[in-house]
Each structure stands twice: as structure tokens, then as C-alpha cells.
Amino acid sequence: MEKTKKSTKRLATAKELTRVVSEFYLECHQAKAEGKPVGWMPPMNGAIELFYAMDLQPVFPENWSPVCAAFGLTPANFEVAEGMGYSQDLCGYLRNIVGFVHGMMGGDHVPLGGLPEPDLLVSASGGCIPAMKIFQIMEHRFPDAHVFRGDLPQVALEHIQPHHVEYAVHQMKQLIEFLTEATGRKLDYDRLAEVVRLSDESCALWDEICSYRRHVPTPISAAEIGIMFVLVTRQGTQIAVDFLTKVRDELKERAENKIGIIEDEKLRLFWDNIPLWYNMGLFNYFEKMGAVVVAETYSAAWSIRMDTSDPLKALAIKTLKSYPLVSCLSVETRKEMVLKACREYKIDGALLHSNKSCVPITLGQADIKRALEEELDIPSVVIDADHMDERNFSPAQFQTRVDAFMEMLLEKKGLL
Amino acid sequence: MSSLSDYVSEFTRALENPKELIDDISRSGKKVVGYFCTYTPVELIHAAGAVPVRISGGPMRIDRADRLAPSFLCPYMRTALERALAGDFENLFGLIQGYTCDVACGMFNVWKGNIPLSFYHILSLPYGESPEAKLFFEKELVNLADRLSDHDMEVSDAALEQSLDIYGEIRRIMQWLYEKRYDGELPLSAREFYTVIRGIQVLPPERTEELLAGMVSSLESNAGGDARNPGGTPILLSGSLVEDMDIFDLIERSGGRIAADDLCTGFRHFDPPAGDGRQPIYRLIERYVAHFPCPSRQRARHRAPLLIDLAHRSGARGVVFLIQKFCTPHLTDIPILGRELKEAGLPSLVIEMEETGVMEGQTATRLQGFFEMMGD
Numbered sequence: 001m002e003k004t005k006k007s008t009k010r011l012a013t014a015k016e017l018t019r020v021v022s023e024f025y026l027e028c029h030q031a032k033a034e035g036k037p038v039g040w041m042p043p044m045n046g047a048i049e050l051f052y053a054m055d056l057q058p059v060f061p062e063n064w065s066p067v068c069a070a071f072g073l074t075p076a077n078f079e080v081a082e083g084m085g086y087s088q089d090l091c092g093y094l095r096n097i098v099g100f101v102h103g104m105m106g107g108d109h110v111p112l113g114g115l116p117e118p119d120l121l122v123s124a125s126g127g128c129i130p131a132m133k134i135f136q137i138m139e140h141r142f143p144d145a146h147v148f149r150g151d152l153p154q155v156a157l158e159h160i161q162p163h164h165v166e167y168a169v170h171q172m173k174q175l176i177e178f179l180t181e182a183t184g185r186k187l188d189y190d191r192l193a194e195v196v197r198l199s200d201e202s203c204a205l206w207d208e209i210c211s212y213r214r215h216v217p218t219p220i221s222a223a224e225i226g227i228m229f230v231l232v233t234r235q236g237t238q239i240a241v242d243f244l245t246k247v248r249d250e251l252k253e254r255a256e257n258k259i260g261i262i263e264d265e266k267l268r269l270f271w272d273n274i275p276l277w278y279n280m281g282l283f284n285y286f287e288k289m290g291a292v293v294v295a296e297t298y299s300a301a302w303s304i305r306m307d308t309s310d311p312l313k314a315l316a317i318k319t320l321k322s323y324p325l326v327s328c329l330s331v332e333t334r335k336e337m338v339l340k341a342c343r344e345y346k347i348d349g350a351l352l353h354s355n356k357s358c359v360p361i362t363l364g365q366a367d368i369k370r371a372l373e374e375e376l377d378i379p380s381v382v383i384d385a386d387h388m389d390e391r392n393f394s395p396a397q398f399q400t401r402v403d404a405f406m407e408m409l410l411e412k413k414g415l416l
Numbered sequence: 417m418s419s420l421s422d423y424v425s426e427f428t429r430a431l432e433n434p435k436e437l438i439d440d441i442s443r444s445g446k447k448v449v450g451y452f453c454t455y456t457p458v459e460l461i462h463a464a465g466a467v468p469v470r471i472s473g474g475p476m477r478i479d480r481a482d483r484l485a486p487s488f489l490c491p492y493m494r495t496a497l498e499r500a501l502a503g504d505f506e507n508l509f510g511l512i513q514g515y516t517c518d519v520a521c522g523m524f525n526v527w528k529g530n531i532p533l534s535f536y537h538i539l540s541l542p543y544g545e546s547p548e549a550k551l552f553f554e555k556e557l558v559n560l561a562d563r564l565s566d567h568d569m570e571v572s573d574a575a576l577e578q579s580l581d582i583y584g585e586i587r588r589i590m591q592w593l594y595e596k597r598y599d600g601e602l603p604l605s606a607r608e609f610y611t612v613i614r615g616i617q618v619l620p621p622e623r624t625e626e627l628l629a630g631m632v633s634s635l636e637s638n639a640g641g642d643a644r645n646p647g648g649t650p651i652l653l654s655g656s657l658v659e660d661m662d663i664f665d666l667i668e669r670s671g672g673r674i675a676a677d678d679l680c681t682g683f684r685h686f687d688p689p690a691g692d693g694r695q696p697i698y699r700l701i702e703r704y705v706a707h708f709p710c711p712s713r714q715r716a717r718h719r720a721p722l723l724i725d726l727a728h729r730s731g732a733r734g735v736v737f738l739i740q741k742f743c744t745p746h747l748t749d750i751p752i753l754g755r756e757l758k759e760a761g762l763p764s765l766v767i768e769m770e771e772t773g774v775m776e777g778q779t780a781t782r783l784q785g786f787f788e789m790m791g792d
Binding site for chain 1: 483484485486488489515517518519521522523525526528529530538540542543544548549552555556559712715716717741742744745747748749750751752754
């Protein structure tokens with residue numbers, strides 16, 4: 001088994017991903033060349049919709065990290081960051097982007113042309129510490145960029161109250177003011193309403209896409225999860241809606257014709273935490289024993305339905321909810337979400353990725369593991385790895401653990 | 417009159433056995449509320465009639481906590497959980513935490529799911545200082561006060577005023593002692609001095625105030641003995657919590673003198689002592705908004721001039737970063753901070769602490785080399 005491997009995709013739409021990703025990054029470079037302001041921002045916040053509504057170009061350094069992992073650029077980026085003094089114990093997203101902007105960025109042979117330099121740096125806060133720290137380092141690296149430092153409340157989903165929403169709305173207004181001043185572009189509220197409507201439509205489509213995971217055999221697996229790229233980078237655009245519509249239609253057809261991801265589906269698995277971006281082929285590994293990873297937690301943070309009648313408030317609420325949905329900020333809610341998914345998707349076993357690069361998602365997994373066993377009689381196995389740094393992934397240990405786990409699951413189901 | 421070391425002994429005893437301390441306070445009829453981080457508004461907890469006690473971890477081997485938390489978390493959070501699972505905090509009434517870092521917040525939730533206490537509450541803290549940020553903070557504080565009152569812990573303005581006064585006075589005395597340390601006029605070793613600071617985080621403030629007042633009298637009458645200038649290369653010690661008190665001896669034995677610090681078991685705990693405002697809640701808000709910033713709350717470039725200022729005021733000639741292993745906020749800032757300190761003529765050294773402490777021989781060698789490099 002290799003340390004790094006690409007996934008084998010079965011959906012025709014998932015196979016289009018290379019094109020979809022390339023087009024996005026091409027658009028980012030074109031925007032820069034045409035003088036359209038380019039802003040870097042963390043994922044999972046309402047700034048993306050504001051950017052599209054104001055015809056500004058958003059770029060997501062955090063999303064660039066999986067792209068680097070897919071192209072095998074991370075070891076070189078880590079070397080640069082670690083050479084600067086960034087500890088190997090820090091989040092891989094942080095080390096990768098720091099290494100990239102201080103190393104190969106701007107070089108001749110960077111895949112997809114790399115990232116265009118930011119005119120704006122928008123740090124929303126309210127997420128994890130590494131996400132916030134990335135932007136503090138970017139401020140240092142790009143001193144000419146206009147900087148917005150947001151102040152979003154960090155609050156568990158189940159504890160969000162009106163004053164949290166009020167403060168988040170205030171932050172959105174501050175951001176609009178900043179963008180107007182920095183770029184000279186005014187926000188057209190009708191346009192914003194349209195963008196928010198499109199964003200919500202994407203989320204509705206995503207929910208519908210996820211609902212096909214209920215089918216046996218499943219017409220979608222975690223190996224196709226790259227399709228969420230449009231949810232991360234193109235929220236609020238017709239492009240996202242069109243692409244997700246195509247995905248939905250393909251899944252509908254496969255479900256109606258009972259075409260599964262694998263031919264003889266015996267085990268249905270659940271993945272908790274971020275995938276191993278350098279080894280998406282891992283999701284195909286289980287297939288040798290008739291197992292398929294039906295669902296995962298990570299995509300939930302990008303699909304939050306909105307009340308489109310009040311766009312600004314809707315974006316503020318969405319921003320407040322995104323990070324807690326997948327982090328230790330709301331262990332209780334996350335646990336309920338995992339249990340619900342495992343029930344609905346008829347899961348036989350869960351793979352809990354103990355991710356050295358992401359403490360917020362890893363913390364609380366022990367409680368989730370216990371709840372799965374006690375409430376649903378679903379066994380789980382812990383996989384020690386890292387979503388970015390392949391040095392923290394041992395294929396041999398993975399194989400030993402996972403093979404034994406799948407054998408146990410097959411025996412439990414009377415299939416061995 | 418007691419000697420300075422008698423006072424220090426009481427702080428030492430309070431730290432040696434966190435369980436006994438909490439059990440004793442509980443037996444006296446007071447509720448004990450734990451907290452992890454110095455951004456937790458202890459004045460409000462005290463005004464509600466409870467005794468805020470900072471949760472202790474301390475060097476130890478991990479056994480039970482491994483079942484609930486991964487190994488790549490800071491030793492403080494893991495050892496604190498180990499204690500909790502061993503029953504050390506069974507008489508704690510509740511746990512209150514201000515959201516600072518991801519690990520403290522996540523561990524708060526792990527505790528909530530596994531350590532049965534009557535009260536759990538986490539606050540969202542604003543990063544900004546604008547009027548809207550302060551208004552938001554006010555609502556978070558009022559929300560906490562409401563939740564406390566649901567548990568028969570009413571917070572009145574008068575009680576809050578009193579609590580602000582007592583904590584303000586404690587912090588002012590600590591600052592005075594700290595200044596004396598700058599000037600080499602405090603006859604306490606680093607271990608003794610930082611024992612006092614950690615002690616004031618766990619003892620009831622009324623008792624702390626008495627002890628500190630005693631220390632001041634003792635110093636003023638010279639009953640504490642002559643201030644001894646311990647010599648050594650003056651340094652600024654930067655990090656978060658230091659619970660392994662042996663490290664202080666190690667620094668001094670290796671030829672260093674801690675002239676100033678940037679620790680949350682140090683200067684960050686009592687700077688600023690208090691905030692101004694017409695109403696007690698505003699005094700509270702102003703104090704926490706002006707809190708000497710932890711790297712989880714501020715950028716390295718904002719903190720760099722503050723550290724440089726601390727070093728210059730205290731005469732520190734270099735900085736030792738004493739970091740809890742895996743501490744993302746501190747570790748992330750080190751490259752930028754280190755560079756800015758260097759430009760200001762302050763060399764730095766990074767030492768990481770693990771659950772069982774530091775590797776003594778190796779750390780001593782590194783410290784000696786660092787102090788020698790700085791020269792006398």
C-alpha cells in the first residue's frame with residue numbers, strides 16, 4: 001500500500017473535477033490580470049457570497065492545500081515552513097500555505113499557476129486558531145494588502161443567541177464597509193439577495209445529493225467527495241448550482257437503476273474528520289472486502305440552509321454555524337449529527353481519523369465513539385494519521401487495523 | 417511577624433494538593449468553580465458567591481486521559497483531565513471558560529461529557545475593543561450572570577463592585593512585587609515567586625489578600641531578609657502555563673535570572689490590575705478587553721513590541737520561550753516574534769515542556785549555551 005494515491009472515481013461528474021478546479025484557479029488569475037480585486041479568506045464564512053455579490057475574486061489558501069497535496073507539493077512547502085521555524089506539530093494547512101507563499105509561489109512551474117497575490121486579506125476569526133494565525137502570517141508576507149480582521153463569536157451551535165447573531169451581522173456590515181472603501185465597489189443588495197438565493201440553492205442540492213447515500217447500494221462514496229469543491233469555492237454562483245444539479249441528476253439515475261459504487265456492497269462505512277488529501281485512494285482501499293465509505297462528516301460545514309428573506313442575517317447565521325458543525329466547539333451537536341447520519345445511511349462501522357493536523361475535529365471523537373457503540377451498536381476504529389502530512393501516516397499500521405476491523409464487521413453481519 | 421518564606425509555604429501547600437484545597441473550600445460551604453484560562457472573568461464568579469479556582473495539571477504520567485483525548489494536545493490540558501478522571505475535582509461545582517484556544521474549548525466539552533459537575537459554561541470573548549465588541553461582551557457576561565443565578569448564585573452590583581476591588585488590590589500588590597523583582601529587591605527565588613502567582617490563582621481571594629498584605633509588611637520591615645541579587649543573565653520568560661516548578665530552579669542553576677515574564681501563570685495574570693468604568697460591569701469589561709494579550713488572542717506583531725518593552729523595562733537581555741508542547745498559538749508566533757525580538761537585539765531560545773516535565777540534562781545544556789552566548 002502506498003503512502004500517497006489518487007482515488008478511483010466512479011461518478012462521471014466527479015471525473016470532471018480536474019476541469020472544475022482548473023477553471024476556478026484560471027478565473028482567479030484572470031481576475032488578477034484584469035485588475036479585479038483579489039481577496040484571500042478562510043473557508044466557511046459569509047464573506048464568499050459578499051465577494052461574488054460585489055464582483056470581487058475570492059481565493060481560499062486553505063483550499064489550496066488539498067490541491068498542493070494532490071500535486072505532491074506539500075513536502076517542499078513543509079520544508080520551507082519548517083526551515084523558517086514553524087513547528088512540525090502545527091496544523092498541516094498552516095505549514096503548507098506558509099511554506100508555499102514563502103517558497104514556490106510565483107515560480108514558473110507551479111501547477112495551475114499557483115495563487116494570485118492578494119489585494120485584500122479577510123480574516124473572519126470565529127474559526128480555529130490555525131485559520132486565524134494563517135492570516136496573521138499572510139499580513140506579514142503581503143504587507144501591501146488591505147486587511148480586515150473580523151471578530152466573529154465562537155459559540156456552540158446549540159448556544160447561539162440573538163446577541164451572537166446581532167454581533168455577527170455587525171461584523172458583516174463592517175466587512176461591507178471595508179470592501180467598499182478598499183475597492184471602491186458598492187454592494188448592490190438585490191445582487192446580494194440573488195447570490196444568497198443561489199448559495200442556498202447549492203446547499204439544498206447538496207442535501208439532496210447526500211440523501212442518495214441512504215440507498216443500498218450507495219450511488220456515491222467518500223472517494224467522490226472532491227465534488228464539494230464548488231461548495232467551498234463557488235458558493236453563491238450559478239456555476240455551483242449547475243454542477244451540483246448535474247451531480248444530483250447522475251446520482252438519481254444511478255439510484256433508480258441500483259448502480260452502486262461497488263458491485264457487491266457488503267459493508268457501509270462512515271469517515272469522521274478530514275480526508276487524507278495526499279491519499280484519497282484510501283477511500284477505495286476498503287473495496288477489496290466489499291466495503292464502501294458511504295458518508296463523512298466534513299462536508300456538513302459547507303451546507304447550511306438559509307432564510308433568504310434577510311440575506312445579511314442569513315449569511316451571519318451561516319457563518320456562526322459552519323465551524324461549530326465540524327469542530328469541538330459543539331461536541332454534542334456533532335455527536336448527534338454523526339449518529340443521525342449513521343442511522344440514516346445504515347452504517348455498519350465508523351472510521352475515526354485521529355488527525356494530528358486538526359485538533360478541533362479530533363477532540364471529542366472518544367465521546368462520538370462511545371455514543372456510536374452504546375446507542376447504535378456501531379463499532380468504530382481509530383486511524384492515526386494527518387490530513388496533510390504524510391509523515392504522520394503509517395500505511396502498515398493502517399492496513400493492520402483496518403483489515404482486522406473489516407473482518408470483525410463482516411463476522412458481525414454473518415458474512416464471513 | 418511571619419517571614420516571607422512562611423507566606424510562600426502556604427501558597428505551596430495550596431498548589432501541592434488541588435483536591436484537598438477544593439474539598440476544604442467546599443466543606444466551608446462555598447461553591448468552587450474551576451477555570452482553565454486567565455481570560456475567565458473570575459470577579460463575576462466570585463461576586464456570585466463562589467470561589468474561582470484555576471484548574472491544575474502538573475507533571476505526571478498520563479493513563480486515563482488517553483482514552484478521551486489524543487496525545488497531541490498540550491500537557492496542561494491532558495494532565496488536568498487526568499486529575500479530573502482520578503476524582504481530584506469531584507467537589508468542584510462547575511467549570512467556566514472563556515473561549516481562547518481550540519484545545520481549552522474542546523477539552524471543556526470533553527469534561528462536560530465525562531466529568532459530572534453541576535454547572536458548565538463557556539463564554540465567547542470579543543477580539544476587538546470597539547463599542548460594539550464591548551456591548552457584545554456585556555451581553556455574554558450578563559448571560560453568564562443569569563445562568564449563575566439559575567443555580568442560586570445571584571450577582572448583585574454591590575457584590576461585583578466588592579469582587580472587582582479585591583481582585584484589583586491583589587493584582588496591584590502582585591504588580592508591586594513584580595516591579596521589585598525587576599529592581600532585584602525581592603528576596604524570593606524564581607520558584608518561590610511563581611509559586612505565589614500560581615497560588616493566588618487557586619486560593620480564595622480573601623485569604624490571598626491577607627497573605628500578600630503580610631508579604632508587603634514583611635518586605636517593608638525587612639523581615640523577609642535582605643534582597644539577594646541572584647546574579648545571572650537577565651531574561652524574559654515567555655509562554656503560557658508553567659506548572660513544573662523545577663524548571664525555574666533549572667534556569668537559575670544554569671546561569672539565568674528571570675527578570676520579567678510573559679506567562680499566564682505570571683505577568684499576564686495580573687496585567688492590567690483593573691479596569692475603569694462607572695458601573696461594575698464596565699470595570700469588568702474594560703479589564704478583560706485590556707488583558708495583556710495571549711497569542712491565542714493577538715498577532716505576533718502586536719505582541720512583539722509589548723515583549724520588547726517588558727524586556728527593556730526589566731533589563732532582560734534575551735527571551736526564553738518556555739512552551740507547552742503542541743501549543744498552537746505560541747508555536748505559530750515564534751518565527752515572527754523571534755525575528756522581531758532579534759531585530760531589537762534580543763536573542764531567543766525555545767524550550768518545549770512535556771507531560772512529565774523537561775529533559776533536565778539536555779535543557780540545562782541548551783540554557784547554559786544560550787546564557788553564555790549572551791555573555792555577562
